[in-house]
Amino acid sequence: TKSLKMMAVDFGASSGRAVIGHFDGERISVQEVHRFDNEPVQLGDRLHWDFLRLFHELKRGMTKAKLQLGRTPASIAVDTWGVDYGLVDPKGRLVSNPYHYRDLRTEKPMREALKRIPEKELYARTGIQSSSINTVYQLFADEELRLAQNDRGLRMLFMPDLFHYYLSGTMASEYTIASTSGMLDAARRDWSADVLDGLSIPSSLLNPIIMPGTPVGTVRQDIGAELSLEAMPVIAAAGHDTAAAVTSVPAGDAPYAFISSGTWSLMGIELAEPILTERSRQLLFSNEGGTEGNIRMLKNIMGLWLLQECRRTWALEGTELSFAELTEMAQHAPRNGSYVDAGDAVFLPPGNMPQRIREYCRSTGQAVPESRPEIVRCILESLAFKYRQTLDEIEELTGKRIEQIHMVGGGIQNRLLCRLTANVTGRTVVAGPVEATSIGNLMMQAKAHGEVGGLADIREVVRRSFPPEIYMPEDAAEWEERYRGYEQRLMLQKTED
Ligand code: ADP
Ligand code: LRH
Numbered sequence: 001t002k003s004l005k006m007m008a009v010d011f012g013a014s015s016g017r018a019v020i021g022h023f024d025g026e027r028i029s030v031q032e033v034h035r036f037d038n039e040p041v042q043l044g045d046r047l048h049w050d051f052l053r054l055f056h057e058l059k060r061g062m063t064k065a066k067l068q069l070g071r072t073p074a075s076i077a078v079d080t081w082g083v084d085y086g087l088v089d090p091k092g093r094l095v096s097n098p099y100h101y102r103d104l105r106t107e108k109p110m111r112e113a114l115k116r117i118p119e120k121e122l123y124a125r126t127g128i129q130s131s132s133i134n135t136v137y138q139l140f141a142d143e144e145l146r147l148a149q150n151d152r153g154l155r156m157l158f159m160p161d162l163f164h165y166y167l168s169g170t171m172a173s174e175y176t177i178a179s180t181s182g183m184l185d186a187a188r189r190d191w192s193a194d195v196l197d198g199l200s201i202p203s204s205l206l207n208p209i210i211m212p213g214t215p216v217g218t219v220r221q222d223i224g225a226e227l228s229l230e231a232m233p234v235i236a237a238a239g240h241d242t243a244a245a246v247t248s249v250p251a252g253d254a255p256y257a258f259i260s261s262g263t264w265s266l267m268g269i270e271l272a273e274p275i276l277t278e279r280s281r282q283l284l285f286s287n288e289g290g291t292e293g294n295i296r297m298l299k300n301i302m303g304l305w306l307l308q309e310c311r312r313t314w315a316l317e318g319t320e321l322s323f324a325e326l327t328e329m330a331q332h333a334p335r336n337g338s339y340v341d342a343g344d345a346v347f348l349p350p351g352n353m354p355q356r357i358r359e360y361c362r363s364t365g366q367a368v369p370e371s372r373p374e375i376v377r378c379i380l381e382s383l384a385f386k387y388r389q390t391l392d393e394i395e396e397l398t399g400k401r402i403e404q405i406h407m408v409g410g411g412i413q414n415r416l417l418c419r420l421t422a423n424v425t426g427r428t429v430v431a432g433p434v435e436a437t438s439i440g441n442l443m444m445q446a447k448a449h450g451e452v453g454g455l456a457d458i459r460e461v462v463r464r465s466f467p468p469e470i471y472m473p474e475d476a477a478e479w480e481e482r483y484r485g486y487e488q489r490l491m492l493q494k495t496e497d
Contacts, residue, residue: 002023002024002025002451003022003023003024004022004023004024004074004446004449004451005020005021005022005023005069005071005073005074006020006021006023006073006074006075006076006077006442006445006446006449007019007020007021007033007061007062007065007073007075007076008021008076008077008078008079008237008438008441008442008445009058009061009076009077009078009079009163010078010079010080010241010244010437010438010441011038011054011078011079011080011081011159011163011241012038012081012241012262012263012410012437013038013081013262013263013305013308014038014262014263014304014308014410015035015036015037015038016035016036016037016038016054016057017032017034017035017036017061017438018032018033018034018035018057018058018060018061018062018064018065019031019032019033019435019438019442020033020065020068020069020073021438021439021442021443021445021446023442023443023446023451023452023461025451026461026464027461027464027465028439028442028443028446028461028462028465029465030435030438030439030442031068032435033061033064033065033068034057034060034061034064034065036054036057036060036061038050038054040100040102040350041097043097046099046103046105047099047100047102047103047350048097048098048099048100048103049084049086049097049098049099049100049159050097051086051094051097051098051162052097054163055163055166058078058163058167059223059226059227062076062219062227062229063227066227066228066229071230072229072230072231072232073232074232074233074445074449075215075232075233075234075235075445075448075449076167076219076232076233076234076235077160077164077234077235077236077237077441077442077444077445078160078163078164078167078239079160079177079237079238079239079240079241079243079244079437079441080158080159080160080163080177080239080240080241081101081159081240081241081242081263081264082177082180082240082241082242082288083101083133083134083135083138083158083180083181084098084099084100084101084135084138084158084159085098085135085138085156085157085158085159085162086098086156086157086159086162087145087154087155087156087157087205088154088155088156088157088162088165088171089152089153089154090152090153090154092165092169094162095154098159098162099138101133101138102133102348102349102350104132104349105141106132106133106137106138106140106141107132109137109140109141109143110130110132110134110137110140110141112140113136113137113140113199114130116198116199117195117198117199119281120278120281122182122195123276123281124276124281125185125186125192125194125195125276126182126183126184126185126186126192126195126287127186127187127274127275127276127280127286127287127295128180128181128182128186128286128287128288129281129284129285129286129299129300130182131300131345132345132348133348134180134181134182135158135180135181135182135183136181136182136183136195136199136201137182139156139183139199139201139205140199140201145202145205146199146200146201146202149200149202149204150202150204150205153204154205155171155205155206155207156205156206156207157171157173157207158173158174158177158178158180158181158239159177159239160174160177160236160239160240161173161174161177161207161236161239164216164217164234164236167219167220167223167234168216168217168218168219168220168234169217169220170216170217170234171207172207172208172210172214172216172236173206173207173208173209173210174209174210174211174212174214174236174238174239175189175209175210175211175212175289175293176212176238176239176240176243176244176288176289176290176291177239177240177243178191178209178289179240179243179288179289180240180288182195183195183196183201183206184209184289186274186276186287186295187273187274187276189209189289189293190209191203191206191209210236211293212236212237212238212239212243212291212292212444213235213236213237213238213291213444213445213447213448214235214236214448215233215234215235215236215448216234216235216236217233217234218231218232218233218234219231219232219233219234235444235445235448237440237441237442237444237445237448238291238440238441238444240288240289241262241437242260242264242266242288242296242298242437243288243289243290243291243296243440244436244437244438244439244440244441244444245258245260245266245408245409245436245437245440246258246260246270246290246291246296246408246436246440247290247291247440247443247444247455247458248408248433248436248437248439248440248443248458248459248462249406249408249436249459249462250406250430250432250433250459250462250463250466250468251406251459252463254403254404255400255401255402255403255404256269256402256403256404256405256406256430257269257390257391257394257402257404257405257406258270258298258405258406258407258408259387259405259406259407259408259421260408260409260436260437261303261304261407261408261409261410261411261412261414261417262303262304262409262410262411262437263303263304263305263308264300264301264302264303264305265301265302265303265304265342265383265386265387265411266296266298266299266300266301266303267298267299267301267387267390267391267394268285268296268297268298268299268390268394269296269297269298269394269398269402270290270294270295270296270297271287271294271295271297271398272294272295273295274287274295274297275287275297275397275398277397279396279397280297280397283299283393283396283397284299284300284343285297285298285299285393285397286298286299286300291440291444291455292454292455294455297394297397299343299390299393300343301342301343301383301386301387301390302342302343302344302347302348303342303383303411304383304410304411304414304417305347306340306342306347306353306357306379306382306383307323307326307376307379307380309347309350309351309353310326310353310354310357310372310375310376310379311323311326312350312353313352313353313354313355314354314372323413323414324413326376327376327380327414327415327416327417329372329373329376330373330376330377330379330380330416331416332373333371333373333374333376333377334373334374334377335377335381336367336369336374336377336378337366337367337482337485338361338366338367338368338369338378339361339366339378339381339382339385339486339489339490340357340360340361340378340379340382341360341382341386341490342379342382342383342385342386343386344360346360354372354375357369357375357378357379358370358375361378364489364490365489366489380414380416380417380420381420381424381482381486382486383417383420383421384417384420384421384423384424384425385424385482385483385486387405387421387424387425388424388425388483389487391405391425391427402427403427403428404427404428404429404430405421405422405425405427405428405429405430406429406430406431407421407429407430407431407432408431408432408433408434408436409434409436409437410434410435412431412432412434412469413434415469418431418469418471419471419474421471422471422472422473422474423473423474423475423476423479424479424482424483425473426473426476426479426480427473428470428471428472428473429470429471430468430469430470431468431469431470431471432466432467432468432469433462433465433466433468439462439465439466440458443458443461443462444458446458
């Protein structure tokens with residue numbers, strides 16, 4: 001019998017975690033060995049990753065995994081959120097602490113970049129909606145680098161690739177994470193020379209693209225000695241956390257949409273080829289890269305970030321509330337029928353979120369949610385309504401009816417949100433697994449080891465291993481009417497814009 005014991009490290013915004021995955025050929029089980037904070041650091045006027053501390057946490061995770069297993073894991077792979085990167089000099093030194101995408105330095109440069117290449121053209125090429133977080137705008141904002149045309153010979157590594165580089169000494173650019181950059185040609189699945197040239201982003205920064213599930217090397221000997229590990233392969237599994245999560249969606253035959261629910265909500269479908277139409281651009285869909293070269297056509301929705309930031313603000317005000325307590329609060333909160341557009345970029349930066357939500361409601365002529373329970377209720381209903389709107393748009397773009405919604409990620413622990421999603425969309429919600437990202441990461445490693453076939457086999461394993469929770473839609477008519485109210489209020493706002 002097979003017994004493959006690997007480790008995955010997932011750098012999420014709400015926390016980082018290291019897990020061991022045990023794949024026996026039929027099922028996979030996952031055990032968390034290390035969880036740590038992954039808060040960005042504001043230094044002066046810039047928001048950064050705390051890369052050195054995180055590399056230390058990665059090593060601690062490796063040590064704990066080895067001690068837990070009593071031997072070196074069969075391999076390791078790192079995934080992180082999209083778009084961010086580090087720059088490495090020719091000696092292999094990190095040039096500076098990487099920026100966090102919620103840093104606002106890119107807003108003005110983004111507008112300048114769009115004067116050079118009209119957004120329509122950029123979208124037709126890359127299939128990525130324009131957002132100030134995109135790597136392409138982060139690099140464009142680095143004027144020094146651009147004007148000097150990278151005369152220092154630096155290399156750009158996306159965060160998972162950067163961790164892999166410092167683990168293994170090998171530089172590579174894994175496809176799924178590169179696909180979040182806004183610099184890939186979506187159809188060719190390779191760097192877009194037109195975009196790079198058009199924005200004078202030096203192509204010497206970039207590494208060749210490798211596909212998910214490719215071994216990149218082994219853990220360096222000095223790290224092996226430091227942590228007393230045997231030789232340990234490093235695999236580029238699916239560097240983008242959302243790509244990893246979607247890989248482990250336990251989809252069956254019914255046409256489905258996924259929602260990867262964590263700090264962000266990423267809602268979309270899988271396609272063989274990207275949709276690069278004017279309509280999909282207007283509707284703000286992105287075409288990111290999936291495992292096996294398929295396309296994740298999805299929308300970035302602010303997600304539970306809205307709740308996370310309220311929680312942080314309330315903690316600063318002296319009230320510590322767990323996510324379970326917050327959800328409980330919302331359960332019994334009065335519904336004041338006010339909503340926010342959970343796709344609006346005003347919610348992107350950190351900072352007093354309750355205030356911004358109140359302000360949004362006020363400026364859209366709605367009743368202002370004053371109490372904490374009302375605010376939480378407003379967030380969760382607004383998310384569910386946004387999912388419904390996105391579902392309608394997906395059906396419009398593809399001309400297909402979606403039968404089911406698969407929700408995965410930490411956010412499914414919020415059962416109220418799962419239930420609201422079923423009710424508002426009128427679709428069955430299949431929720432699970434919670435640790436979809438780590439599971440997708442691990443299964444792509446298993447694939448690299450030759451222990452599992454393609455995506456269909458991976459999903460079969462996930463279905464066998466983690467029974468989902470099912471939410472059937474209820475009170476359809478009532479929710480339909482409320483949705484119409486939401487639509488009216490926010491659409492009304494749109495036509496005024
Ligand atoms: P990320 O990978 O972006 O860090 P996760 O997938 O870990 O995100 O999901 C984090 C989110 O899950 C939190 O924002 C929180 O809203 C939700 N969550 C976590 N634990 C619970 C819980 N016990 N009850 C309700 N919601 C929870
Ligand atoms: C989710 C995610 C998402 C976006 C954002 C930056 O964690 O990766 O898919 O790329 O973070």
